[in-house]
Amino acid sequence: MKKWECDVCGFLHEGEEPPKKCPVCDSPGTLFALMIEAKKEEAKAIAGKRWRCIVCGYVHEGDEPPEICPVCAAPKSMFVEIDAEGKEIGTPLQPAQDSAPLTLESAGTIPGGKKEKSSFIDRxxxxxxxxxxxxxxxxxxxxxxxxxxxxxxxxxxxxxxxxxxxxxxxxxxxxxxxxxxxxxxxxxxxxxxxxxxxxxxxxxxxxxxxxxxxxxxxxxxxxxxxxxxxxxxxxxxxxxxxxxxxxxxxxxxxxxxxxxxxxxxx
The missing domain is CATH 1.20.120 (Four Helix Bundle (Hemerythrin (Met), subunit A))
Structure with missing residues (x-):
């Protein structure tokens, strides 16, 4: 599968051809560049592990995540291992009590997967x-x-x-x-x-x-x-x-x- 990057905003598209226009910045498909390094990066991912900061999205390659994120300075515990496609294959290294940080999807969720009524602040x-x-x-x-x-x-x-x-x-x-x-x-x-x-x-x-x-x-x-x-x-x-x-x-x-x-x- 080919990967195409928008030269304007950095949006990544997967497919045999670039999209007609960027869904983020509306730039035409002519401004998409084929990422010729995609296969090399996938090969690297097979050889070594990849980690993503769950705070800012920074991706690190190595056997272990960095001690702190170079972008947002989040600690090592806020990194999760991902595969070549960017999907999580593990859980953050943070302690169990912090392993489910509050997100828009999890806001209002109680044990058992049920959701309670969202508060005004959540909305x-x-x-x-x-x-x-x-x-x-x-x-x-x-x-x-x-x-x-x-x-x-x-x-x-x-x-x-x-x-x-x-x-x-x-x-x-x-x-x-x-x-x-x-x-x-x-x-x-x-x-x-x-x-x-x-x-x-x-x-x-x-x-x-x-x-x-x-x-x-x-x-x-x-x-x-x-x-x-x-x-x-x-x-x-x-x-x-x-x-x-x-x-x-x-x-x-x-x-x-x-x-x-x-x-x-x-």
Missing amino acids: LAGLSLKIHLHPIMVHFPNGVLPVVLVFLVISMILRIDSFETAAYYNLVFVLLTLPFVLITGFLEWQKRYKGVKTAIFVTKIMSSLIVFAAVSVLVFWRLLDPTVLAEGSPTRFIYLGVAAGMLGAAGIAGYLGGRLVFGTRN
Whole structure:
């Protein structure tokens, strides 16, 4: 069986011919490349074992799984052995009490295979993953934060008050949207990534909380002291520094999110 890879999004298709269009990104079949290394990889799989991280999907080849996942830093216990076709042929190496991590399929399942009524949180998490709600929500504030810093700098250098006012209203918008970003991000972490507390997730969560705290400080500081950025204000550069730190923390969170999403692609 031939394998074809979409050059745009990395989707893999199995068949004698590539599909007419990619089911993920709608790219035409002409943008699919035949994976000539597929048989070699299958031969390697026969000779050695393959392990997949159940948190992020990273695949490792070797007699034993790595001590930590190079993508999401999940421990060795979160790897499961797979065959040449990517199907699980074992169970994760984690302890028995953790061997059935909470997933959308297992949410609400009680011993015996029966399902109890899903809670509102379970349904909300399922909807969030299905329509990719977290990536959607992240785009709103992340597109505005750089504008805030640029407007503040322009206001200070060129002494144009309207830019400072615009930056303030943008900050208010970000403050109103960030709670939705944090909630959907938490649901994504719990459901898709099993809620593992590795360095990459802890750093991402802390960065997001720093952004929320910084935005709150900037909004309420400006509300209590409208002249904080006025010429001669002793705290104007501190205010600008908080805004710069806010943007830096958002950049770290975005980088780690991209690493989780695209870290398994070549």
